[in-house]
Amino acid sequence: MEQLTFAGAPGIIVLCVYALMMLGIGFWVSRRRPGVRDDMQNYYLAGRHLGILVLFFTLYATQYSGNNIVGYAPSAYRMGFEWWQSVMFMTVIIGGYLLFAPRLNRIARRERxxxxxxxxxxxxxxxxxxLLAALLMLWALGNFLLEQLIAMGHGISGLTGGTVPYQMAMLGFVAVMLAYSWLGGMRAVAFTDVMQGIALLLGVFVLVAGGLHLAGGDLGDTFGHVISAEPDKVATPSTEGSVSWLSILVLVGIGAAVYPHAIQRIYAAESESTLRRSLSRMAWMPLITTAVVFLVGIIAIQLYPGLSEGESEQLVGRIANDVAGINPFFYVMMILLFGGVVAAIVSTADSVLLAFSAIVSKDVIQQHVAPRASERTALLAGKVCGIVAVAALLLIAWNPPTLLVNIFVLKFELLIQIAPAFILGLYWSRMSAASVLWGMVVGSVIAGGMALSGVDTFHGVHAGVVGLVANVAVATVGSLLRPAPASGEPLPTDSPERRPSPER
Known part of the structure; x- marks a missing residue:
C-alpha cells in the first residue's frame, strides 16, 4: 500500500481506538454471558440468537473484507467495465445462500x-x-486466514506510514483478535462486525464522492473519458472472456456461500425468518459496496492514466491521499476509512479462526482424537489448536516463500467441492455417501492438479468449476446406479423444530 500522507500519529490513534473497542466488546460479552466460554453452542453460534441487524452485519463482514476495497478498485482500473463481474458474483453469492441456507437453518436448529x-x-x-469435507474446509480456512494476516500487516504498516513495521503490525492485531475471540466467541465477533461494517460503508462512499470531486464532479464525463481515451476497457469481452466471467460467477457464487464461517452464521440465526430477511437485505449490498468500489477504479482511469500493474495496486492509497487533501472533513474520513479497512481484515480473520477452531473441536477432537472428552475440554482444545494454527501461519506470513504461497492459493478450487453434499444432499434423498465421497475426491484431484500445474482455466472455465462438474457427474451417476436405501435415508423432512434447550 502506498504510504499515506495522513499516516503516522493519526493512523496509530485510530488503530488504537479500534483495538480498544474490539477488546471492550469481548470483555462486555464475557461479563454479560459468563458461560459463553464453556459451551459450544454459546461460544461458536452465539446461542443461536443472532437477530436481523447483527446477523446482517456479520454476513456482510463474511462476504466483504478490507481486501475487497484495496484489491477490487485496481482490478476495475486495469480491466475497465469488464470488472463489473465483481458486482455480479457478489450478488450471485446471495443466490448461492438461498439454494440451501433457509432449509439448512431449520434442520440445524432441530438437530443442534x-x-x-x-x-x-x-x-x-x-x-x-x-473427514474429507472437514479437511477441505480446514485447508480453505487456513488459506483464507493466511491471506488476512498478510493483508493485516501491510494495511497497518501503510496506515501508520511504516511507524509500525509489517511484522509487528501482524503480531499486535493478532493478539487483539485472539483476546476478544477467546473472551466472547461468536457474539464478540458478530458485534465487531457491526462496528467495522458501518465504518467501511461510510468510508467507501466518502472515497468515491471525493474521487468524483477530483475528476470534475460529472460521472458521465468520466465514463466518456474512458470510452474515448481507453476504448479497450469498454470493449465487448472475447468469447473465452465471457466464458470465464460465467465460470467465476459459479466459482465464487457457490464457493463463498459454503465457506464454513458462512455456514456457521446460517446456524446462528435465531430463526429461518430472520435469516431470510437478513439475506434479502444483503442482496442490495453489492450495489452499495462492490459497485461503489468499481466506480473508484473507473474514476481513477481519468485521474491517473497510464499506471503500470504494480503502480495500480497502490491505487486506493493514491486516491485516498488526494481526497484527504480536499478539506479537513475528507482528511478525517480517509483516516477512518483505512482504519475501517484494517478492522474489516481483522474481522474476517476472527470469523475464519472461529470456524477453524469449531471444526477442530467438534469434528476432529470429539470425533476422532478423544471421543470421550467433555464439551468444555474439546472446546478448550479447539481454541488452543486455533492459536497454534495462527502461530504457524504467522511464520509463513512473516516472510512467505513463493512456492508455499502458490500452494495456498487453492481455496475456492477445493472448497467448492463440498457444495454438492450440501446443496444436492438437502433435496435428493437417494444421493449416496459413497458417490458423494468419490465425487469430492475426483473434483478435488482435478481442480487441485490443474491449479498446481499452472493450468488455471480450461477454455475459460476455472479449475474449480471443471472439478465441480466432474464432482457432480460422479455423485449423480453413482447415486443413480447405487442409490442410498430409502428405508435408511436420514434426509430430514420439514417437520416442526424441536424446542431448543435453554441457554446456559
Missing part, C-alpha cells in the same frame, strides 16, 4: 448442529465423507 460437518455426518452417516 455446531459445525458444517455436523450436517454431513447427519445426512450421510459416513466418517469418510465427514
Amino acid at each position: 448442529f455446531i459445525t458444517p460437518t455436523d450436517w454431513l455426518r447427519h445426512r450421510f452417516a459416513s466418517p469418510a465423507v465427514s
Whole structure:
C-alpha cells in the first residue's frame, strides 16, 4: 500500500481506538454471558440468537473484507467495465445462500448442529465423507486466514506510514483478535462486525464522492473519458472472456456461500425468518459496496492514466491521499476509512479462526482424537489448536516463500467441492455417501492438479468449476446406479423444530 500522507500519529490513534473497542466488546460479552466460554453452542453460534441487524452485519463482514476495497478498485482500473463481474458474483453469492441456507437453518436448529460437518455426518452417516469435507474446509480456512494476516500487516504498516513495521503490525492485531475471540466467541465477533461494517460503508462512499470531486464532479464525463481515451476497457469481452466471467460467477457464487464461517452464521440465526430477511437485505449490498468500489477504479482511469500493474495496486492509497487533501472533513474520513479497512481484515480473520477452531473441536477432537472428552475440554482444545494454527501461519506470513504461497492459493478450487453434499444432499434423498465421497475426491484431484500445474482455466472455465462438474457427474451417476436405501435415508423432512434447550 502506498504510504499515506495522513499516516503516522493519526493512523496509530485510530488503530488504537479500534483495538480498544474490539477488546471492550469481548470483555462486555464475557461479563454479560459468563458461560459463553464453556459451551459450544454459546461460544461458536452465539446461542443461536443472532437477530436481523447483527446477523446482517456479520454476513456482510463474511462476504466483504478490507481486501475487497484495496484489491477490487485496481482490478476495475486495469480491466475497465469488464470488472463489473465483481458486482455480479457478489450478488450471485446471495443466490448461492438461498439454494440451501433457509432449509439448512431449520434442520440445524432441530438437530443442534455446531459445525458444517455436523450436517454431513447427519445426512450421510459416513466418517469418510465427514473427514474429507472437514479437511477441505480446514485447508480453505487456513488459506483464507493466511491471506488476512498478510493483508493485516501491510494495511497497518501503510496506515501508520511504516511507524509500525509489517511484522509487528501482524503480531499486535493478532493478539487483539485472539483476546476478544477467546473472551466472547461468536457474539464478540458478530458485534465487531457491526462496528467495522458501518465504518467501511461510510468510508467507501466518502472515497468515491471525493474521487468524483477530483475528476470534475460529472460521472458521465468520466465514463466518456474512458470510452474515448481507453476504448479497450469498454470493449465487448472475447468469447473465452465471457466464458470465464460465467465460470467465476459459479466459482465464487457457490464457493463463498459454503465457506464454513458462512455456514456457521446460517446456524446462528435465531430463526429461518430472520435469516431470510437478513439475506434479502444483503442482496442490495453489492450495489452499495462492490459497485461503489468499481466506480473508484473507473474514476481513477481519468485521474491517473497510464499506471503500470504494480503502480495500480497502490491505487486506493493514491486516491485516498488526494481526497484527504480536499478539506479537513475528507482528511478525517480517509483516516477512518483505512482504519475501517484494517478492522474489516481483522474481522474476517476472527470469523475464519472461529470456524477453524469449531471444526477442530467438534469434528476432529470429539470425533476422532478423544471421543470421550467433555464439551468444555474439546472446546478448550479447539481454541488452543486455533492459536497454534495462527502461530504457524504467522511464520509463513512473516516472510512467505513463493512456492508455499502458490500452494495456498487453492481455496475456492477445493472448497467448492463440498457444495454438492450440501446443496444436492438437502433435496435428493437417494444421493449416496459413497458417490458423494468419490465425487469430492475426483473434483478435488482435478481442480487441485490443474491449479498446481499452472493450468488455471480450461477454455475459460476455472479449475474449480471443471472439478465441480466432474464432482457432480460422479455423485449423480453413482447415486443413480447405487442409490442410498430409502428405508435408511436420514434426509430430514420439514417437520416442526424441536424446542431448543435453554441457554446456559
